[in-house]
Amino acid sequence: MHRLFRYNIWFRIWVLFFRPLVRTGIWLNNTTNGLLSRIGRAIDNFLKYGPHEASALSYYALFSLFPLLLLAIVILTLILDADAASNQIQDILNVLFPTEAAAILEDGVTSALEQRGSASLFAVIVLLWSSANLFGNLEKILNLVFNSPVGRKIYERRLVGILMILSFAVFLLASIITNLIFSFLGLIFLNKLNTWLSLASLLVPTAFNAAIFAVLYGFVPARRLRWDAILPASILGGLTFEFAKKAFVWYLSSLTNFSLVYGSVTTVVVFMLWMFVIFCIVLLYAEICAAIDDWLADNEAQHLQQRQPDLFLIPE
Template sequence: MRKVTQLGILRYFKSAWLGFSQRGQLRAAALSYYALLSLFPLLVLLLSAANLIWGEAVVLERAELLAQRLFPGDVPSMIISGIGAALNQEQSLNFIALIGLLWAASSFFSNLTMALDTIFGRTDSDRPMWRNRVAGALMIGILALLLAGTVIIAYGLRLFSRSILEYPAAVMRLLSLLIPMLLNTLILTLLLRYVPQARAQWRAIIPGALLGSIGWEISRGLFAWYLENLANYSVVYGSLGAVIALLLWTYISLAILLFSAEFSAAIDHRQHE
């Protein structure tokens, strides 16, 4: 087995870029469509359940923490506005959200599975369609738990920073960056390991997951700066400006996911040579 060296890393980046440039951009665009359709039904269902426990005010506060953690720019305010309106609707909306979530999420994970199978060299997928749908439902549950964990951690850090005033602000900023990054790495590791049928080695999966997590944090900061200083989507798209920004951010996030998969696949293929 070959170890990951500096020269090897350059080869892996080159191989990952070649693979992504051939097929990644189109797949990221297609996955963005299903991901965007899944986002609002998932949030409505999760927050409707949380509303029964904590009440609307607490739910919206914690949803805002999650949205600020996941999305840059003015996108969180648009999401919170939509969620607040949805929570005031009749319960029949939850059933509609459930149907929309199951359809969009199962389609998303089915297409994600095919994309990752191709990246990891498994083009003759024999997994039945119903198994893809079941896997999609399971991934929804896992994602919901991880999102809930993100909210709890963010809320806990905020309370901790208020109660332990003698802690330096730099320490709290570091914790607020590192802990969500670890969660992002965990999510990417699970996706790259268990979604594709071809099982790559852990030593190939973890570097790709770390790369994706770091890339996501950097791109999130850059995209937030871009929205605040350069882009003004409301001038061109009007009230749809925030939606366009959300769609673009979803595309960037999925492009990072697919590039991370290409990087892990490059390591895995080289180790099998």
């Protein structure tokens, strides 16, 4: 029986491919002092609870983003005309969403511009309430991920929500200004620096995404984490977010026709699907960030134990 198994095709595949991978994984885990196994457990924790939590957060985001866009429209129309405000909102959508999803949401922006005069007070009230719900639930989930001992009070959660909105507004404004600078440089140099500008147009949005992840992991939870754990998780999260945008565009354009299936509610379906993807990325790298932070804490404890001098009892 043993000989039959040795000549089995699955045994040959195991010997050729999987056994070297397992040995390499064990070697990497030993080399990194157990970091690889911690990351594996973090991914397993995300697979158990992350998709359900991301679904709940995408539901709360549904009641947060549209009032936020409406409030942005009201504020921009006080400064700019309707066409310029519409262009700025479209730039914001292109930063947050893939191309196909942003194009679908632009219809809602157009209709909101037509009714901007009667919706400003409603937008402010709903925005404050929904942002508190969204960031309050996000804080609860991140506190569970990071094993925070205590949570914040209600007024502290609302204050954190308002600060997060202001922080995201600053990042989005900086991203829009950066895109305008790249477009201006392209016109000045007549696309002579096209390769460098294309590379910068990929790296700069990734940097903004990583900054948003760093703000989420560094300030939203009640527990303070090491920046040595926050930075790698934030950078990987920013890169994953950019690749997810491209994959989502391919998914919408190649595999499905949401307008044919969902009709008038296509905007809501696409938005919630993209929010689900975003929160899955946020929670996945939150688990990885927590695993790295615990690994750093254990290493620091081991180094402290090794550096402590031995105590000698002096005889009387």
